Amino acid sequence: MWEVAQRIRGRLAGWLRNPHQDYTPLWSDASNSRPLSRKYVLLALVLIGASALTNVILYGKLAKRWPGPLDNYQPLTIQPVVNDDFLRTRSPPLNSSENAIVTSLYTDSYATAIATLGHSLNRANSTASRILFYLPEKISPRALCIATATGFIPRAITRIPPPHGGKGVYDHFMDQYSKLNIWTLADEGYKGVVYLDADTLVLRNFDELFALPYNFAAVPDVYVDGMGFSLGFNAGVLFLRPSTEVFTDMLAKIDTASYNMHEAEQSFLNHYYGAEAVRLPYAYNANLAIKKRKPELWADVKREARIVHYTLVKPFLKEWDNSGKTVVEIRRMESNVQNKLSAFGGMFKEELLDWVGIWKETRRTYADVLTVCSGASATLPSS
Known part of the structure; x- marks a missing residue:
């Protein structure tokens, strides 16, 4: 179904660029005719909309599930805040x-x-x-x-x-x-x-x-x-x-x-x-x-x-x-x-x-x- 939606999406893009062009059916069925193209357009719109809605719901849930790294704090790092080795070797020394x-x-x-x-x-x-x-x-x-x-x-x-x-x-x-x-x-x-x-x-x-x-x-x-x-x-x-x-x-x-x-x-x-x-x-x-x-x-x-x-x-x-x-x-x-x-x-x-x-x-x-x-x-x- 996803592959069909992708093919329809491509056809739809072409049709939108030139709505008066001859329609080439997605399948090699000679029975497909121009009036049927509207059905494919509607189907494509439905599938694209459903896909977009799914993404919104999915990513919305993920965003709510994972707070920022500070609100989700974990003591992972082993490095101290200050590099003491660097401080000991710095030049010139501080002028108080x-x-x-x-x-x-x-x-x-x-x-x-x-x-x-x-x-x-x-x-x-x-x-x-x-x-x-x-x-x-x-x-x-x-x-x-x-x-x-x-x-x-x-x-x-x-x-x-x-x-x-x-x-x-x-x-x-x-x-x-x-x-x-x-x-x-x-x-x-x-x-x-x-x-x-x-x-x-x-x-x-x-x-x-x-x-x-x-x-x-x-x-x-x-x-x-x-x-x-x-x-x-x-x-x-x-x-x-x-x-x-x-x-x-x-x-x-x-x-x-x-x-x-x-x-x-x-x-x-x-x-x-x-x-x-x-x-x-x-x-x-x-x-x-x-x-x-x-x-x-x-x-x-x-x-x-x-x-x-x-x-x-x-x-x-x-x-x-x-x-x-x-x-x-x-x-x-x-x-x-x-x-x-x-x-x-x-x-x-x-x-x-x-x-x-x-x-x-x-x-x-x-x-x-x-x-x-x-x-x-x-x-x-x-x-």
């Missing part, structure tokens, strides 16, 4: 004075998070300089003292307001465009920058990022809803080559570019770099949303994670409050984390205990400095 790790402080409630992040960087032995961007009009002397207790150098920056008066931007992202000030570090001689959101924690050294030959790199984002694993990147961890020219160009295009305003600077950067952004492995931004989306994938990501990103639950903020409006006092931080262990059904207990463990080290190691911070003067330290 040209590299910087930057984070930002826009509200007092994140000060203890940055102190903990700084200590985690010390534990990982990163060689880069440490810079803390902060908004002087929004940060108290006490919070700045706590945030810089573990090694970050404070740097006052000018707030970059959201375009269009902030219309459409989520309230907790209103200050996030100020992050673009990172590109101005070119004026100070920095050639490589890794930006870390304050709600990250460093587990392993990631200095290899500074050897990347690219201008911009980030880790693909993950959503717990239907969007799932995205090609768009998360702006909580960025690698970039600073450029004053790029900074000026960004400011000129924030208002005119078309993008989803809800996610503020993250959405803008995704559109600004688009296809030019290098996608890094999840190990450099181990977003807790990965664990919520696919625990099996998280198990492998966590084993090699350099940086964990506390997106879904923030241990340093008041219980059930991710807005950052309430400051958790140092003496209450451990009990605050304990109150969050049951969040999401206890899914993130291990990661919360990781964070509080490093926080305890931070508090012990820098006890004298943190005590001084409690009586910080009303004058902000100079940048």
Whole structure:
């Protein structure tokens, strides 16, 4: 039957090209006549339609049966994320004075998070300089003292307001465009920058990022809803080559570019770099949303994670409050984390205990400095 359909399909194509030509029957039966050709045309249409419908149904089922490789994750590869042999033989070696790790402080409630992040960087032995961007009009002397207790150098920056008066931007992202000030570090001689959101924690050294030959790199984002694993990147961890020219160009295009305003600077950067952004492995931004989306994938990501990103639950903020409006006092931080262990059904207990463990080290190691911070003067330290 399939061969007949194919023969009819060929005849049909010829007939459609010249419907007035003499019809040559498919079989050498002299009884076949011109009127019979219409029957073959109808038969061909039926067979072709049935074939197409079968393909649609078959491939539709296959498409639904096989999810993407991340939602269908399997621990197959035996290669680590980083090739250590290559790193040991690279030349020239990194120049630490040209590299910087930057984070930002826009509200007092994140000060203890940055102190903990700084200590985690010390534990990982990163060689880069440490810079803390902060908004002087929004940060108290006490919070700045706590945030810089573990090694970050404070740097006052000018707030970059959201375009269009902030219309459409989520309230907790209103200050996030100020992050673009990172590109101005070119004026100070920095050639490589890794930006870390304050709600990250460093587990392993990631200095290899500074050897990347690219201008911009980030880790693909993950959503717990239907969007799932995205090609768009998360702006909580960025690698970039600073450029004053790029900074000026960004400011000129924030208002005119078309993008989803809800996610503020993250959405803008995704559109600004688009296809030019290098996608890094999840190990450099181990977003807790990965664990919520696919625990099996998280198990492998966590084993090699350099940086964990506390997106879904923030241990340093008041219980059930991710807005950052309430400051958790140092003496209450451990009990605050304990109150969050049951969040999401206890899914993130291990990661919360990781964070509080490093926080305890931070508090012990820098006890004298943190005590001084409690009586910080009303004058902000100079940048």
